[in-house]
Amino acid sequence: MSECFTFDPKKAGWTRFLPVTAFAVIMLGGLAVTQTSLRDVPADRWKGIDNPTRLLDGEATRQFSAQLNSYFLLSKPFAKIERGVTWLLAGDTGVSVRKGCTDWLFLTDELTPFANAADNAAARAKIITQTASDLQKRGIKLVVAVVPDKTRIEHDHLCGLHRPPGFATRVDDWVKILTASKVDTLDFTPTLAAMTEERYYRSDSHWNEHGSNAAAKALAEHLQALNLVDKPKASPDPKAIQSSRVERSGDLMRVSNLEGLPAWVRPATEVTQISKVAPVTVASDDLFGDAGLPPVALVGTSFSRASNFSPFLSQHLGSPVANLAKDGGDFDGAAYAYLNSNEFKTQAPKVVVWEVPERMLPKPLSVSEKKWLASLGPKT
Template sequence: MTRPLRKLYVALFLSVLLLLFGWSMRGVLSYDAPKQFTVLDGGLAKTFESHYDEHFPVKTLGTSLWAGLDYLLFNEGRPGVQIGEQGWLYSDEEFKPEADGPLHIRENLALIKGVRDELAQHDVLLLLAIVPSKARLYPEFVGDNQTSVLRQDLYQRFLNEVRTADIAAPELLSSLQAGKANGAMFLRTDTHWTPEGADLVAQQLSSTLKRSITLAGEPQVFITQASPVKAYKGDLTRFLPLEPLFSHLLPPPDQLRRNKTQAAEQAAGTDALFSDSEMPVALVGTSYSANPAWNFAGALRQHLQRDLSNHAEDGQGPMVPMLKYLQSDELKNAPPQLVIWEFPERYLPMANDLSAFDAQWLSALKQSDGNRHLVASDQH
């Protein structure tokens, strides 16, 4: 190598180091020390290290490069996502086999029946809203991804089992399939349904209830207002850390129109009337119900013409929020007439972390019989 060429290489190498050093300084300059910190035990150093590690450019570039290679060469993302066709992303929970899946199905079905019995002791009816998986509703974009044997007909078997146990559960899949002709029922880059899909399910639940029971209280008028459509990057894109090198490979963002539902009195500024209204319905479930972006609770209010209390939680699955509700003061002191339990089908074969609950109480809940049929042939 000639001396000029060697000097050029050295100069380029130093330039890259200088560039990375300058870029790394952004992480230093953007650091804000906490108002209360300790120096002697390393508390300040730990907060700085955590902040700098999060904003370290070499790490970001390396992550992006590796993710880009996985995406380009193998059409794969990080664990958590399955990449479909035409920009569709799916949660890998809808495809992968679950260790001890049949056992978890038996235990979860037993708990569901125990929930039914526990609510019945308070003279509360249970309506189970089984949300079909995104892959079941949109199999045309799944591509080469294969669903495990245990999950292939899980929705219908789940539905049949709870109906056999005298738990009301409307068939939501066919309604959502028909609704696809009028708009997207699930977001393309997200785990969840669209506000339109949530509204359609709320309509069907309301129709089911109106044919069988009369809700307490006077009907209320609820008004839904829609916001302008905005680009929305779904939660599944976080498993594709392609930025900044391969940002152009990311699926285009979804277009989301958020809805907001209010009682007519509340919309008119007369909150006192609204606050005195009865709540004959309680909603329990997952982020499908908890996240206001989908407005599922609001759609239920509008179609039921009744207010409701929402006990759904993000990131906890369907079982934990329900068990919390069973132990709540609200159920003990002011039980509703009806509980709507939103339960995505994909959670049925999954284990639950129930360590926060009393083991004897859980064992008593699981004493219900009749959960053998669903898993009799599942020994995979």
């Protein structure tokens, strides 16, 4: 019987030098191209670069970098080659993204312990508690909707990535703080955890349409159970949602700078459900027209804008939803902007839903959050 040959990298000691060798080749090649490229920089562009003052304050370095970026002949191709090599040899995804199972990417923030995490979460709970009290005085109900981490819900796809055990109770702990302050809160964790299909995109930080739709349905039922909105007279029209399977590249591909690599190098492009939902939401520029404000106003993050969450919510409610969430709005951006707007002051909704991602809770407070917190004064 012929003996099967198996390559054992541990026995091939030379393979340990592959990453170093590849990096050295890239650097030497880059040095040669850089030297050639800098010869094309006009002399007047170097004026003053040898001034001692400019050297000390860093202006000379910035001047050099500017000329290199402008005249480097192979800046983009070279960057792609370097990115491809580091991904292939080391699985490098940059500082903001971590690689889980095959084709699964996760945000580093969801795996990172932050200093004073409990205090930061408590401070955000204080902002929400005071906001709920202020809204209640105007006859407006605040409902907080908590979106669990992708690393929590899709933990089976972490494949060795470490999620600190202390993270297990942080949503429950935060919800308990709000509940003790009589703030109505809905945690989407049980709804998403009970599902058998994938609930988050593989290469994106957000939920997919399966997760988004399930969360929207749970929120609609929650609002209806509290009699905050009328129950729809009929079930959602199945013809209002037209779905198809398409290729989709997520935000984590862009953040990790893998998107521009050839298809055979980078993680596989995900094939997932993308839907067109009948336009039952109100456009922001028409939000306060003659028809008046919809009964539910939604503030929050990109989760409220991703995967048709707001259209799905309006379908399950059977009424329009004013989507005022902001991409990159963090914890407070959308809520603060809306609650301090003239539109809110003159024409408020019956219900404000504040969507909050779990990953926002432990992070250091932003300048805007500190200002908001300071404006509340001491806790009474």
